Amino acid sequence: DTGVSQDPRHKITKRGQNVTFRCDPISEHNRLYWYRQTLGQGPEFLTYFQNEAQLEKSRLLSDRFSAERPKGSFSTLEIQRTEQGDSAMYLCASSSRLAGDQETQYFGPGTRLLVL
């Protein structure tokens, strides 16, 4: 299977704890995105990388959130001092932007976070 993978698929944590999620993109894709989806809403953009460079961060990404893509391959999203409002599905997507082409993002299965 060469699709986007995410780990873990589910995470339950207590308020105040730190959590880290991992995303492995499709191997030849140079762009990697993080989104968050809450109940009844569509996915909302958090941040994205082109290779190892973090190009944009949403205002949704508070100081407690940090994302890395150290070697331009997999990425991690860390949430420090989790709050109950962080409970959501965290989605990763990857794409390959070719000159002159439109860009289609392919999503992983997501990590469902529940903060108690």
Added chain:
Amino acid sequence: DQQVKQNSPSLSVQEGRISILNCDYTNSMFDYFLWYKKYPAEGPTFLISISSIKDKNEDGRFTVFLNKSAKHLSLHIVPSQPGDSAVYFCAASFSNSGNTPLVFGKGTRLSVIA
């Protein structure tokens, strides 16, 4: 202020009939539109897309129509099958400007009844 709107939270269609899902957007600078399908506890799956230079794109049972003057797009599924039952998301981006994060609607839940 929602830039991409899917005003129908749900839709029920008989198997074999046509399903039409609608999407409106407010920002005329969007130049690339996509439809994703999502099953519970899974990530969105890409279905079909359309560039703003086109008004129709077809892929098997799925056709997307774009009306730029009305800032409206629709996804037609024909014939509808029970396996099409899922939540469908419309998404848009400013792809040509390099600003590529997707802006999603809230989704429409399609139920195809056998």
